[in-house]
Amino acid sequence: MTQHSELSTPIPYGRQHITEVDIQAVVETLQSDFLTQGPKVAEFEQAFAQYVGAKYAVAVSNGTAALHLCAMALGVNEGSCVITTPITFVASANCVRYCGGTVEFCDIDPATALIDLDKLRQMVESKPKGYYSGVIPVDFAGNPVNLEELRKLADEHGLWIIEDACHAPGGYFTDSRGERQLCGNGRYADLAIFSFHPVKHIATGEGGMVTTNDEELYKKLLLYRTHGITRDPALLEENHGGWYMEMQALGYNYRMPDMLCALGISQLSRADEGLARRKEIAQVYDAAFEGFASIAVLGTSPGALDEKGGTGHAYHLYVIQVQDRKGLYDFLREHNIFAQVHYIPAHTMPYYRSLGYRKGDFPEAEHYYSQCLSLPMYPTLTADEQRFVIEKVKEFVANDN
């Protein structure tokens, strides 16, 4: 028996890491003149844009608001039909509904649980040009979608791309010219979005970011983020004096406050460290489960594996697949390990069923869902804790056979 055969504190599947330096950064902002829109917003945006290699970044109140603003900026309306994956957090699909558009799902590639680009091509080619307006790929688990390939299809059919990169800050794939393309860098997608929810790589409580290389879209996002109101003299239709502002579009209050941006800046400065630790944890899991026929590890997208043995997988999640997933989930819980399931396929949610989707529509996604389990994955997971998790997973699988 190891000393960790029983744990006093539960191990979650993901958790934030807040340091004294983070706390100090927030306290300093609280003592400053700005609680909401101050200097930390632009500072965070610039640092984040640089981190992912994009030209522009717009901080918003959360990842869902980021998706909504993107859909608005791209002009999604009642006539729009947009494709996304069923294996994602529902917000990836909901943003289209917020704007009155129609959501269609495309099944996943079972090897990676990412949207299946071959099926997507078939889907798009089966309809006349103009039928679909855009696609929202998700870098699920931190596995980057091959956006170079997706861009080709998008260009042939006039589609825009919103990359949901919530799982993948710091992730990358290698394109056909051998160049690393960071998730959210705006090279292939029109817009990309991130979330700073506590389980994500960079945690600010609530918070989100849109990145893009497109100046026009950037300007729209800035306007829509704050009620559609501008005070920029260059944009005003009239000008009555110093107080004057104009509401030029129906926007929202989707601002991210200064104190959270201060936390974001501090968190971002440790992002590389956290990512490196995630990769280490993944390697330990990989080695532990290798050769276990009854434990399948979700594959890394081919473009994320580089020649030097590195990986562009950002490991938001570490997903295994087992026959008796519920059994394993319950067994781990009994031992204070809170593994989680990502995701219940979006099309099987009562809301999407009310729009006509049914169980059975996307068999790969549903099969994946029946077996998937996300094991604890976060930078502060200790080696002992990870060993305990691995031991319990193996114990269950051995007894289950």
Ligand SMILES: *Cc1c(COP(=O)(O)O)cnc(C)c1O
């Ligand atoms: C977390 C997440 C979102 C939503 O982000 P919030 O900040 O929680 O609104 C959207 N898409 C994916 C894939 C996510 O993981």
